[in-house]
Amino acid sequence: MAEENESEQAEQPKRNHKNLTAVIIAVIVIVLAGIGGGYAYCTHREANAYHEAVAQAEAADKALSKTVDEATATEYKAGQLKEPKLLGKLDGAVRKAEALKGVPEDHPGEWLAWQLASAKAANAADADEANAQAKALDAALKAVRDSKLAKELDTAKAQLRQGIDSAGKTLKDTEGKVADNAARDSLTKAINEANKTIGKKDVSDPKAYTDAKAKLDAAVKQVNDSKAAKEKADAEAAAKAQAEAEAQAQAAAQAQAAAAAAQSQRSYSKSSTRGYSSSKSYTAPKKSYNRGYSAPQWSYTAPKQSAPAPSNNGGSTDGGGCPLCRADGDGVLSTGNYPPIVH
Incomplete structure (x- = not known):
């Protein structure tokens, strides 16, 4: 019995050491597992x-x-x-x-x-x-x-303002000069709308200004077209009136010319009844040209007068006879270079 007890006592420390080692290993494994995890x-x-x-x-x-x-x-x-x-x-x-x-x-x-x-x-x-x-x-x-x-807003707004000023001038200059005044009424409305757009404070899109400008430009064009139509109609009417006046003047001139011609014909008829005959012929005197020029023979018979006898030299008269004549030797008076005059 004593030997058995001694043997048991000797095995007891060995079992305790094994248990401690196992615990340590288990703790290490647990620690390592924790660290790894x-x-x-x-x-x-x-x-x-x-x-x-x-x-x-x-x-x-x-x-x-x-x-x-x-x-x-x-x-x-x-x-x-x-x-x-x-x-x-x-x-x-x-x-x-x-x-x-x-x-x-x-x-x-x-x-x-x-x-x-x-x-x-x-x-x-x-x-x-x-x-x-x-x-x-x-x-x-x-x-x-x-x-x-x-920048676009400022530019569009400035252009609209310029358009308003120009449209206002157009409206003023076309008073009484358009064919249809309804065009000017539309322009007035467009100007008013453009002014309202200019006055807005919350405009964030330039299109608001450009749209108003487009409407304004269209209204201005209508007024200008109406003005051009009236000018064309006035010019055509003036041309027609001038043509009619010229036609009337031409007709009057033709009538006056016809009247003058008729009056002239009546005067000619009256004068022809007074014995004038345009059928009479004129016979020029025959002239003979023989080696030069022969003056026509003119004769003059002076009234009979009693005059003193010419002087012996026949160069003058005593206060009687023709002073332009002188008597030749044969009793024919001569006028110098002119043909002899027979008394």
């Missing part, structure tokens, strides 16, 4: 966060690229803007946005928590930067568009 959970969480950051960065980069395309799709000029300096700000925002390259593609280890955490941070920073650049670019683009709209 915690690490696995941590890496899983970091991997999810990384992939979410990558998706957000890609979306932000895509939105920024779209904003850049939109900003550069339309070419803006300084003359189109109310504030031309805004173009410089837009160009700067575009250049800065285009310089953002995004996060390079990398593939961190799925079980390397520190790599996952670093990649997640890089993608998150890229998303924040892309969103900030897109916001700045949107603001710069909106400022340019608003400035362009403001």
Whole structure:
């Protein structure tokens, strides 16, 4: 019995040592399992966060690229803007946005928590930067568009105001000069509507001004057309009246000429009944031309008078006879170079 008791006492420490070892191993296994499970959970969480950051960065980069395309799709000029300096700000925002390259593609280890955490941070920073650049670019683009709209509103409003002034002058200058006064009434109405549009404070679309200007221009055209129609009708009426006056004057002249011709015919008939005959003929005296010119022989018989006898030399008379004549030797009087005159 004593030997059995001693043997049992010797086996007791061995069993206790084995139990302690088993407990220690179990604790170590539990600890290691806990650590491994915690690490696995941590890496899983970091991997999810990384992939979410990558998706957000890609979306932000895509939105920024779209904003850049939109900003550069339309070419803006300084003359189109109310504030031309805004173009410089837009160009700067575009250049800065285009310089953002995004996060390079990398593939961190799925079980390397520190790599996952670093990649997640890089993608998150890229998303924040892309969103900030897109916001700045949107603001710069909106400022340019608003400035362009403001310039268009000012231009359209100024053109409408000029149209109103011109239409008012047309209305004044055409009073009593149109074929149909209804055209001037329509122009008056269009001017009133245009003035109401000018007076509005909430106009945000230049089309409101351009539409009013188009209506005003159409009304002005109607008045001008009516004026031209009246001028044409007046000119045609004047031409017709002038033609009729000329025709009447010509008819009167023809009638007067006919009357004068008839009067002349009556006078000619009366004179011809007084013994005048136009059928009488005239016979010129015959002349003989023989080696020169022979003057016609004229004779003159003077009345008989008692006169003293001529002197012996026959050169003169004593106070009687023809003073122009002188007696030749044969008793014929001569007149010098003229043919002899027979008394």
